[in-house]
Amino acid sequence: MKIHPLITTSDALAELCERLAKANFVTVDTEFMRENTYFPELCLVQIADENEAAAIDPMAPGIDLTPLLDLLVDNEDVLKVFHAGGQDVEIIYNLTGKTPHPIFDTQIAMMAISQSEQIGYSNLVESWLGFSIDKGARFTDWARRPLTERQIEYAIGDVTHLSKIFPKMLRRLIKTGRGEWLDIEMEKLADPENYRSDPDTVWQKIRAPSRNPAVLGRLKALAAWREAEAMDKNIPRGRIMRDETLADIASHPPREQAELAKVRGLSSGWKDNDIGRRLMHCLADAKPLTEAEMPPRTPRGAPLGKEGALVADLLKLLLKIRSREIDIAARLLARSDDLELLAAGQRKNLPILEGWRFEQFGRDALELVEGKLAFAVVKGKLKMAHIDKIAGDREDPAIVVDDADAGAPVAVAEDTPEETTAQD
Known part of the structure; x- marks a missing residue:
């Protein structure tokens, strides 16, 4: 070359x-x-x-x-x-x-x-x-x-x-x-x-201090203001103000600029300098979030509860097994959030239930939460097996504990024939 x-x-x-x-x-x-x-x-x-x-x-x-x-x-x-x-x-x-x-x-x-x-x-x-x-x-x-x-x-x-x-x-x-x-x-x-930087959405990446519309409105306004300041000066946003400080000011806004000297994470100079004045103007102009702007009450998906969380854990175990079997990175097959949504009952708009991901993993994941699959130990290796196959292939069926509340089998079958594994 x-x-x-x-x-x-x-x-x-x-x-x-x-x-x-x-x-x-x-x-x-x-x-x-x-x-x-x-x-x-x-x-x-x-x-x-x-x-x-x-x-x-x-x-x-x-x-x-x-x-x-x-x-x-x-x-x-x-x-x-x-x-x-x-x-x-x-x-x-x-x-x-x-x-x-x-x-x-x-x-x-x-x-x-x-x-x-x-x-x-x-x-x-x-x-x-x-x-x-x-x-x-x-x-x-x-x-x-x-x-x-x-x-x-x-x-x-x-x-x-x-x-x-x-x-x-x-x-x-x-x-x-x-x-x-x-x-x-x-x-x-x-x-x-x-790669597009939108100052109006930057606040969504900051851990929200509360669900109060007024607090979140100040958080949104402050985040947009900080972004504009950082872009204008071409310095990292953290040099203007750290996320923790920004969230603290949104929760406990100072009544006058002099109080900025008491805010942890800001220098005393903010009490009478230009950037401090711009911050105070930003707070004064901040509006509470509208109902349409409010973030979902849960991060993504629905509350699982104790039993649902167990099902999600089983799905994560299935993901580890399948990624090992077909030699693929688990993260490419499925995300933890999607597994939790599946465990919570969602069946639409999940990547694991579409295309190649469904063929390689999603079909078995769906059958697991529907109680049609169980884990089995085959020659010392953990695999998946259909429950009806386990029962039909042995005089002494494998032990399968079906958690009715969770909707998924959670126990292990020993020495199950290899032809009953999920890969087959």
Whole structure:
């Protein structure tokens, strides 16, 4: 593979992108700094196909990134391959208002062909290519110039290794027939809504201090105000005010600015400075939430009760068994919230009851909560078995305790024949 010197001119970048636009895929990575800014500061972009690789310096004087950004967001013929690419996609969205498409994430893909939940890049390289990478430059200051040869070599390695891994991974996905399982996951990664900052909805990510409409109205107003302040100053929102302080002020609003000096988490200067005055104006203008704006009374789903919680635990056990049997990450098959909703009686709008997830897991999960399946120990391994099969295959039926209230079998059958397992 040809490795280019660091690209610092618009002409060299345009020529590179013209060649890469003819590739079937490109692997992409970025280096950035965001410890002291609201928006991540892009410091380096690495890109490769199967034949060449380069690092691009977006901080080089006068460089025009348009050809690169056009390749990433407008060229639908080239697949863009990332590893754990959420933050990389966010940076591209901030620059263009669009996300890379079509897109492929090798960390997500690994969940479909192994039980790895969030495999790191170094482990990915070791698993697929059989060697360890040098992590020495990982925590470097990418904004400092000039970049060293070691930094550039380390950075380019991220995309050259990935360009070798991706074709191998793609062949595995095709062989196992699991490529289509990932389509929805990749579209979620590319959804611009994931990266759009809306000050009016930021409050929903903060732990609500109460369900009082007036308190929540102040929380919403304060969160939006803080977001605007952080964006305007380009500093992390926590530098303005921590979530805990914001929630405390929403619950116990000061009557006058001087009282801000007593608020834990704020400096005494807030009692008479401009930002303190803006905060007080924000509180004065805050309106209670309307009934339509109020959050649901429960986080997501319905209260389970003691018996329902036991059923949810059984579903989680089933999930562990099935993920092990078919060698897939449990989190890709089902989320805990969805299992609790199923245990609570919900049957609509659950991903586990649709498409491939239903075929691989949802059907058995549904039969478990309906009392048609039980757990069984087969040659020392925990598996699933149909209750009627257990009874029909043995003179001395396996012991199955049916919890009528929970609606799911909760006991174990010993030495059940393998043909009665759920996989069959």
